[in-house]
Amino acid sequence: IPMAGPTFVALSRTLACLLASGWLALLRQPEELAELRANPDRIPKAIEEILRYACIPQSVFRYVSQPLALRGLQLAASDRVMLRLASANRDPLQFPDPNRFDSSRRGASHLSLGFGLHSCVGGALIRMAAAAATRAFVERFAASEICGPVEWQGSGGFRSPSLLRIR
Numbered sequence: 346i347p348m349a350g351p352t353f354v355a356l357s358r359t360l361a362c363l364l365a366s367g368w369l370a371l372l373r374q375p376e377e378l379a380e381l382r383a384n385p386d387r388i389p390k391a392i393e394e395i396l397r398y399a400c401i402p403q404s405v406f407r408y409v410s411q412p413l414a415l416r417g418l419q420l421a422a423s424d425r426v427m428l429r430l431a432s433a434n435r436d437p438l439q440f441p442d443p444n445r446f447d448s449s450r451r452g453a454s455h456l457s458l459g460f461g462l463h464s465c466v467g468g469a470l471i472r473m474a475a476a477a478a479t480r481a482f483v484e485r486f487a488a489s490e491i492c493g494p495v496e497w498q499g500s501g502g503f504r505s506p507s508l509l510r511i512r
Contacts, residue, residue, distance in 0.1 A: 359401050360471050360478075362505035367395030367475070368482055369506050370446045372491050377448050382487040385480055391448035392475045397455035398446050400431040402503055407463075430456045486511065 371378045381391055409424040420426065434455045435443040458465035465471065489511040498507035 358503055359465070359467070360474055362401045362499070362503045363395065363399055363471065363475055364478055364482075365505040365507075365509065366399035366401065367392075367479070368486075369491075369495060369509055370395065370398050371483075372486075372489065372509075372511065374446050375490070377446060378483065378487050381448060381479075381483045385483065387448060388476050388480050388483065389472070390450075392472055392479060393455065394446060394448045394450050395475065395479070396457040396472075397434045397440070397450070399505075400434045400455070400457050401505070403431040403500075404429045405459075428456075 371381070377391075381387055405428050407426055407428060409420045409422055409426060411422050413420045434440070434457060437443050439454060440450070458468040458471065491509065492512045493510035495506050496508035497504060499505060
């Protein structure tokens with residue numbers, strides 16, 4: 346099946362990490378959660394903010410295809426570089442007050458699912474599934490609050506809460 350591997354990763358790993366981190370962000374800002382419950386039509390836009398804010402994965406590696414000078418640094422063809430997507434998605438020049446979750450933030454200019462030729466093949470599926478799951482989460486858990494410490498799993502690749510207690 347063409348693209349079965351990337352699709353499996355998108356649904357089994359990326360989506361689970363995204364939802365855990367995104368829902369934690371919503372629970373930490375109950376006014377956002379209440380706003381989405383009152384206006385569920387805003388959930389697709391909130392998914393873009395969850396993607397920006399939670400940023401799954403945190404970083405990716407690429408190889409330089411041709412010699413390049415970048416901010417005074419000379420990169421040779423075949424050099425391996427790490428792109429810190431999480432940092433790019435918190436760039437204050439692109440996102441005012443970047444450490445605040447804001448579901449009314451302007452359109453999707455984040456890099457969480459790549460860009461152009463390097464876009465995540467499962468991006469549309471992740472967005473659709475995340476919107477459906479978040480709608481159910483908002484309807485069911487809008488009045489919930491965190492009632493214990495958050496335990497984390499993963500590292501720079503996929504990092505998300507592994508345990509999140511709510512009441």
